[in-house]
Amino acid sequence: MMSGRITPIIAMDSGPTSFTSAGPTRKLANGRQSPTSPLKLFGQAKKKINDIFVEISSYVTESGEFLEASNKPESDLLSADDADKVKQFFDKVNGIREILTRDRMKVAFFGRTSNGKSTVINAMLKSKILPSGIGHTTNCFVQVEGTDNSDAYILVEGSTAPRNVQDIRQLANALSSVKLDSDSLVTICWPKEKCSLLRDDVVFVDSPGIDVSPNLDHWIDKHCLDADVFVLVVNAESTLMQTEKNFFHRVSAKLSKPNVFILNNRWDCSASEPEMMEEVKMQHLERTIQFLVEELNVVDRFQAEDRVFFVSAREALICRAQADTRTPTPNSNLLEGFQGRLFEFANFERKFEECISKSAVQTKFAQHTSNGKEIITQVKSVMENLYSTANNKREQRHQFFSETQDQLDYTEKQMRLLSEDIKEKIKLMVEEVDRKVSTALVEEIRRLAALVDEFDRPFHPDPMLLNIYKKELHAHVEKCVGRNLQNRCSTALITAVDSAEQEMQERLLALLPSDSQQQTANMLPARDFEVAYRLDCRNLCADFQEDIEFRFSLGITSLMQRFLGPKGRRAVLSGGSNMIPRPMPMTPQTPSNEVAATPENEVMIAMLGTVTSLYSRSTIGALALTGLVAKAAGWRILAICGIVYGTIYLYERLTWTTKAKERAFKRQYVDYASSKLKLIVDLTSANCSHQVQQELASTFAQLCHQVDAAKGDLQEDLKKLKLELEELESVATKANFFRNKAGYLETELNTFLKQYLSPESRL
Structure with missing residues (x-):
C-alpha cells in the first residue's frame, strides 16, 4: 500500500508534475506553467455562492419575520416547529455566510507537544522561522499568510504595527519570558514568492500542543471553526494517541466531515531499524486509516490511504534550506533512505494542493449549496402549507362564528338551570347531614357510661x-x-x-369544549374532605367538680338526701329557721329526683331539724337524746340496733376503697359530661352540616369559574374572528409571494451546481 505511494508520480491531464525541494509544479505540454490556478476558480466560485447566500439570508430573514408575525396561537396557521425551524435557518445561513466571506483558505496544524508541527511548516516555508525544538516550544497560535512584499514581518493580535519576523522566537516560544497567552494569535506575513501555496491566499496556522491546555473547546471555537484543512502531525516513534483522537472528535462534532491529513513525522528514526520498518509502517497506517474511516467517518478507506504520510520534516527543512537534497547536514550525514522521505514530503504537498484546488470546492461549497437548497426547500414547503392553510381557514371561519355563538347561548342557558338544581341539592344534603350527626351524637351520649368505663388509667x-x-x-x-x-x-x-361533587363536575364540565374538559378536570385540586366534629371535652367539662368523700348510706344526711331530696336536705341542715311559709300551688311541679314539699314533709323536716339541731349542739344533748330513745325502746333493743348500725357503717367504711372512689368519680363524670354534651348536640350537627355546605359550595364555585372562563373565551373568540379573517387574507398573499421567491433561489443554486460542482464544470 504505502510502497505504491512513493513511486514516481503519474503525469496529470494538463502536463507532467515535477518535484524539487520547493515542492510540486504543474506544467503545460509546452513546458510553461499554467496561468490559471484552480485556487483562482475557487475564488470565483466562492464569490458566486456568497452572493447567492446574501440573497438567501435576506429571504430567510424576511420569511422569519413574516412567520413570526403570522404565528399566533388563535390563528393556528402553522406549527411552532415550523416557526422555530425558520428561526434556526437564520442562524445557520449566517454561519455559512461567515465562512464564505473569508478570503483565504485556512490550514490548521495540530498535534501533541514536540511532534514537529512547527518544523513541518518551516519545511514548507523553506526556512526555520517558527520556533521549534525539544519539549513544549510553540506557546500560542501562529498564522502564516502570504504577502506581496519581499520581506517578511509579523503582526501581533490587537495591533496593526508590523514587527521584525525574528521576534516570533520570543513571542511564540514557551521558553521565552515575554511569551503570549496560549490562545493568542501571531500572524507571520511571508513572501508569496518563497512558497507557492501562499500565492493564492492560503494560510497556515501553527498551534500549541493539544496536550498542554484543557481549553480545547475554546481553541476550536476561536481558531478552527473556519479551517478548511486540518493537518495532524503525530510522532512516528509512537502510535496515534487518544489525546489526538479526542481533539479531532471534538472538531468533527463542531464541523461536518473536516479535511484531515495525518503526517507521521520523524520517520527518519526507522532508518535505525530497517528490518522492522515496513511492519511498523503498516501498523501505523492501519491505525490511522481506521481512525479516519471508522471513528471520524470523514473519508472512505481508499481516500484515507492518500491522507496518511510518513515524512521527516527535519530532513526536508535541512535540504530545502540548503537548496540541495544531496548536501549533508552541518553536523552529520542524512540518514539512509532520506530521498524517499523527501519524496514523501513532496508527495504530501502535492496531495495537499490537490485537496485545496480540487476537493475544497466539493467538500465546502457542495455542502453549503446542499444546505442552501435544503433550507430553501423547507421554507418553501412551510410557505405552501401556510398558503393552503390560510385559504382553508377563511372558509371555516364563517361557519365557526355561528357555531361559537350557538355554543355560547347554550352554555348560558344550561348554566342557569344547573345552578338552581345544584343549590337545591346542596340544601337538602345539608339538612340530612344535620339530622344524621345529631342522631349519632345523642346515641353516643347515651353510651357515655360505657366509654368512661373503658378508661383504665390508674x-x-x-x-x-x-x-x-x-x-x-x-x-x-x-x-x-x-x-x-x-x-x-x-x-x-x-x-x-364525593358523589355530589362528581355529579357537579360531570354536569358542569359537559358545558365546556370537548378539547378542554380533561385539561380543566386535571386543573381542579384534589380535595380530601374530612368532617371535623370538634367536641373539645376538656373545655366543655372544665367546671366539673367531683365529690368522692365517704358518705354513710344510713347517715342522717344521706337519709335526708334520699327521702327529702337536695332541697329538703339543705333546708334541714340549715336548721329550718330560714324556712318561710309559702302558699301551696294548685298543681305543684316537683323534679323527678326531689321529694315534693307537702304539709306532711314540712312537719317531718321541722322535727328532723329540731333533732339534728339538738344532736349537733353538744355531747350532753346527744346523751340526752340517746337516753330518751333508750327509755322508750329499751336498752337491749337500742344496743342491738347500735351494733347493727355500727356493723353496717364499718362495712361501708372498709369497702370505700380507691376503686369505689373511682366508680363514684366516673358516675359523677358521666352525669356531668352527658348534661354538657347534650347542650352542644345542635351546635355540633350545625357545624358538620356547615362544613359539608362549604365543601360543596367551594367545588361548585370552582366549576362555575371554569365555565365562566369558557364563556369568556367564546366571547373573545367572537371578537377576534372578524379580525382573523382579514389577517388570513394578508397571510395568504404574502405566503404566495415567498413561495415564488423560493423557486427563484432554487434556480440560482442549481445554476451554481451546474457551473462549479457538476462533473463537466470548470473545476
Missing part, C-alpha cells in the same frame, strides 16, 4: 394526680366519641359529598 384521690386523671379522661372521651361519630357518619357523609 386512679388516685390525690388532687394533683386527680387533675391529670381528668385531663386524660377528657381526651379519652373526646377521642372515642369523635371516632365513633366518624364510624357512624363520616363514611356516609364523605361518600355523599
